Every structure is written in C-alpha cells, then in structure tokens.
Amino acid sequence: MxxxxxxxxxxxxxxxxxxxxxxxxxxxxxxxxxxxxxxxxxxxxxxxxxxxxxxxxxxLLNAHHHLYSALATGLAPAGPTDTFGRILENLWWRLDRSLDEESIYYSAVSGLMQCIRYGVTTVIDHHASMHSVKGSLDIIESAFRETGLKGLLCYEVSDREGEKALDAQIDENVNFWNKHREDPKIRGLFGLHANFTLSEKSMRRIAEVRPREMPVHIHCGESAGDLAFCRGQGYAGPVDRLHAFGLLSRSSLLAHCIHLSDRDYDILYELQPVVVSNPESNANNNAGMMDLTKIRRYVLGTDGMTGNMLGTFRSHFLLRNGDLQNPSGMLFAYPAEIMGSYFPGxxxxxxxxxxxxxxxxxxxxxxxxxxxxxxxxxxxxxxxxxxxxxxxxxxxxxxxxxHSPDEEAMNAAIKETVMKLHERFKQ
Ligand SMILES: [Zn+2]
Known part of the structure; x- marks a missing residue:
C-alpha cells in the first residue's frame, strides 16, 4: 500500500x-x-x-483495558465468583499470577488485534503479572509496536505480593514512564490496583516516590468494599484517600467511580480527573452503575471485557435506558482532550x-x-x-x-501460548 x-x-x-x-x-x-x-x-x-x-x-480510544486478560476467554474460574473479591481471587488474580513473558506478549498482541477490528487505535492499559514484573511493560510496548497502535501503559501496584514486590512494581512504572516521556506513540502512567489493596504505609511510599507530574491510573470505588476500606482508614472514601496522599490531578484516570461518598463527589467536581466508566464490566460483576447526576466528565473503557468500544457505547446506552447525556464528550471530545495532551492533534x-x-x-x-x-x-x-x-x-x-500483523501466523503462536497459560492457571 x-x-x-x-x-x-x-x-x-x-x-x-x-x-x-x-x-x-x-x-x-x-x-x-x-x-x-x-x-x-x-x-x-x-x-x-x-x-x-x-x-x-x-x-477510537479504549480508556481502561486489561490486555493481560485477552486469552482468558472461556477459562473456567478456579472457584466461586459470587462476590467481587472471589471474582478477583478465583479468576483475575490467579490469571495474572500465571502469566510469563511469552503469555504477556501474546495476550497483548491478541487483545490489540481485536481492538483493531473494532476501530480502536489507542488503548490505555492497566497491567498485572505478579510473577513477571520487571520488563513487563517493555513486552507490552513491543506488542503495541507490532500492531501499530498508540497507548498509555502502567503496572498495577498493590500489596498482594508483599513489600519487596511493591517496590519492584513501583520501579516498573517509574522506569517505563521516564523512558517514554517524549515518545510519539507510547507513554507511561503510575498504575495502582485499588485503595483496598494498598495499606497506609504503601500509600505513603507511593506518594513519596511518584514524580509529581506522573498521572495515576487506578480502580476507584468499583466495589462497596473499596469505600468501606477507605472509611475504615479514616477517609471519607476512595477519592478522598487518593487526594489526601496528593495523588490526584486533572490527568489522573479513575476507573469505575461507583461506590463513592459525597466528599468524593465534591473532590471529583473540583479537580475533574478523568473518570472511566466500564458499563459491560460493571454489569458482568454486578458492581452497580456510576451516578451520572454527579459525574459529568467521563470516558468509556472495556475493563478487559472486549476491544469493542462502539459496542461498549451501545451497552452504556441500553443499560442506562437511553440516558446518554453527553455522548460526544464520552466518545470523542474528552478522549481528544485527554490524549491530545500526550499526542498533539x-x-x-x-x-x-x-x-x-x-x-x-x-x-x-x-x-x-x-x-x-x-x-x-x-x-x-x-x-x-x-x-x-x-x-x-x-x-x-x-x-x-x-494485514498487520499477520493474523494467521500470530494466531498459531497465540494458540500454543494459551494451552500453557491455561495449564498454569489450573495448577
Ligand atoms: Zn480494570
């Protein structure tokens, strides 16, 4: 061509x-x-x-994706998934512990190939691979280069694997961000899993080492448990806790924002960080729905469910019984504003x-x-x-x-990887 x-x-x-x-x-x-x-x-x-x-x-932009989940289609959870905590334990956390370098790469390629089919040319990814942290973002970057898409990448920091692991996760974010500060196609963010998987000590550590201009990308108020946890620590809610540690700015990405306090909404109103609604994932996890009377500036993500953004937009419309408010904002205007600060135009x-x-x-x-x-x-x-x-x-x-990458050749390699990944998941 x-x-x-x-x-x-x-x-x-x-x-x-x-x-x-x-x-x-x-x-x-x-x-x-x-x-x-x-x-x-x-x-x-x-x-x-x-x-x-x-x-x-x-x-199109997918503002909250988990490419690491791309090869989980049809994977049976290892136990009950009747609560949000059990969905994480028996599926997603078990999956991300099963990822190695090969499966990180092919998950990302597979997920991005699906995005391409649906007109998505930029993906904001939130990655976890607990037994393969160092260099994991470089591997995902190579999948973006292979497919030709643009992206913002981060590693989700949490207490799940202990203090030493926390530092390695922080380093992965900061090193990647530093390396790509001027990159025309790939940039870094500071990924955090969620308030409820980060202790006060960990939050202090993060606040201390995070470069001030480095935006955070976090699951915020996805479950009632996240709100309860923050209240238990003496905060009004998850947004209030992030704000107290100086982690919020207009560039921060807060996924979900469903279970929040009045004080949380006030802070969102004041600081206007980027809120990402994930309607299909929220329906799937029975997480509830964002309060559109209190949150006006938001964009859409798939939270690892699919690569299909206009399908997600359609779900948003149907789940809301037609309450669209500002469709241009969520699909085009806000994404252009947010991504324009990384990639002009x-x-x-x-x-x-x-x-x-x-x-x-x-x-x-x-x-x-x-x-x-x-x-x-x-x-x-x-x-x-x-x-x-x-x-x-x-x-x-x-x-x-x-046409690019060669899908047939890539799928053959992906299928081999899936077999090994699913075996490790079951062990
Ligand atoms: Zn997510």
Whole structure:
C-alpha cells in the first residue's frame, strides 16, 4: 500500500463538531493532508479507495483495558465468583499470577488485534503479572509496536505480593514512564490496583516516590468494599484517600467511580480527573452503575471485557435506558482532550493530524447529522467490526482481514501460548 492515497465517498464525522457528506480524505506519510468534498478531491496518479458511502470516524480510544486478560476467554474460574473479591481471587488474580513473558506478549498482541477490528487505535492499559514484573511493560510496548497502535501503559501496584514486590512494581512504572516521556506513540502512567489493596504505609511510599507530574491510573470505588476500606482508614472514601496522599490531578484516570461518598463527589467536581466508566464490566460483576447526576466528565473503557468500544457505547446506552447525556464528550471530545495532551492533534480529523481512522461498515440511508449521529452509532453501526482501520496512515485492517500483523501466523503462536497459560492457571 502506498503511503499516499485518498479515501473517497465517505460520510465523515469527528464526533464533536461536524458531519460531512460526500467527503474524501487525502492521506500522506501517516498524516491527513486534506479533507473535503469528493468533487474537490479528485486527483490523477493517486490511489483512491471508494468507501461506498460508509460512515467514517476518528480512531477510537479504549480508556481502561486489561490486555493481560485477552486469552482468558472461556477459562473456567478456579472457584466461586459470587462476590467481587472471589471474582478477583478465583479468576483475575490467579490469571495474572500465571502469566510469563511469552503469555504477556501474546495476550497483548491478541487483545490489540481485536481492538483493531473494532476501530480502536489507542488503548490505555492497566497491567498485572505478579510473577513477571520487571520488563513487563517493555513486552507490552513491543506488542503495541507490532500492531501499530498508540497507548498509555502502567503496572498495577498493590500489596498482594508483599513489600519487596511493591517496590519492584513501583520501579516498573517509574522506569517505563521516564523512558517514554517524549515518545510519539507510547507513554507511561503510575498504575495502582485499588485503595483496598494498598495499606497506609504503601500509600505513603507511593506518594513519596511518584514524580509529581506522573498521572495515576487506578480502580476507584468499583466495589462497596473499596469505600468501606477507605472509611475504615479514616477517609471519607476512595477519592478522598487518593487526594489526601496528593495523588490526584486533572490527568489522573479513575476507573469505575461507583461506590463513592459525597466528599468524593465534591473532590471529583473540583479537580475533574478523568473518570472511566466500564458499563459491560460493571454489569458482568454486578458492581452497580456510576451516578451520572454527579459525574459529568467521563470516558468509556472495556475493563478487559472486549476491544469493542462502539459496542461498549451501545451497552452504556441500553443499560442506562437511553440516558446518554453527553455522548460526544464520552466518545470523542474528552478522549481528544485527554490524549491530545500526550499526542498533539489526537482524535482530530483535519489537515496535519495523524491519520488514525475508523471506517465503519455502516452506510446510512436515513438523514445523519450531529444531532442524531449517536443514534446512528447505536442502531446503525451496532458495535460491529469495522470496514477498515487505519493507524498513522497504515491500513491495518480492511475487508475482514488484518494485514498487520499477520493474523494467521500470530494466531498459531497465540494458540500454543494459551494451552500453557491455561495449564498454569489450573495448577
Ligand atoms: Zn480494570
């Protein structure tokens, strides 16, 4: 594929400010060169791909993923999963203890390949592999490089494996963040598992060693137990505890935010950190739902459930009985604001921006404009696989085929890894 081509005959929207019918996009050297009407964009000598009137969006963001869980599909838990604690003990914590370097890599590749099929070009990952900590983020980074996606990576620090392990987990975060401070595609965050797996002593240690400008990414108020734990330590709730240790800023990522106190909501209102709602995971874990009357600025994640962001958006709509509030904000505007601080121009469909593009399989027959775009996404696109996914100008997926990486070869290696990983899980 040439690095200079035109996508023509599209219905184009950035999800924030415009819908352009009969549109075309010219892409060159990984960036958008020009956007305009088909009629004005005809050029001889440049390859043109006719999109047949399909709806085209910016590449999507998954703001909270666990790529390490990608190979767990169909894996039977080792015990009961009737409480949140038992779901962690008998499935996820047991799985992350079973991961080695090989399975970290292939889990990440597999998870990212699924993201590509659904038009996701940027993933914020939250990683754990308790018996393989050092260098684990480098391994995940290599999976991102292999697939061509952008990402923010972190390791989830917790007390689960004791004090010495805690320091190794902290080091993994800080070293990775330091190494990638100027990277155009991959950056680091300070990952924390959750308040209830971090003692006061551990929180003091984290507050002491965390570089001030390094944002945290944590599960916050996912369970009633997290709120109760924080209250037991003398705080009003999980957000209050993070704030007391100086860990919150507008760049912090707080996943879930379901079980919070009034004081927690006040702090969220004041500091406006990034809240990530994970509707399908919350339904699956019976975790409850975020209070949309108290939290306005939030984005969506899958929490390791899938790589399908428009499917997640559809679930959000259905689980909320149609209460959408600010769909443009959660899917496009806030992601562009958040990711734009790492990768300038992220999420923009304009000349000069990186060509990260999701071409849906949906060809609208009814009028489509900014007022009804989100209903077209829910009832038209329906969370199905894309027609084409492009990252930095490279066509990664089209016509139901993943071009990069070679999916067949990768799947053969993944299948071998799965057998070994599942065996270790059962032991
Ligand atoms: Zn999570």
């Amino acid at each position: 040439s690095d200079h081509y035109i996508l023509s005959n599209a219905v184009l929207s950035d999800g924030v400010s415009f819908v352009l019918h009969d549109a075309a996009i010219e892409i060159k050297n990984g960036s958008i060169l020009k956007i305009g009407k088909n009629a004005d964009m005809q050029k001889t000598g440049i390859k043109s791909i006719d999109l047949g009137g399909r709806l085209v969006l910016p590449g 992220w999420g923009k469909l304009e000349a000069g921006a990186a060509a990260d593009i999701a071409v849906t399989n949906y060809r609208p027959l009814t009028p489509l404009n900014m007022d009804n775009l989100f209903f077209h996404l829910i009832f038209g696109v329906q969370g199905k696989e894309m027609f084409m996914t492009i990252a930095d100008g490279k066509i990664l997926f089209s016509n139901n085929k993943l």
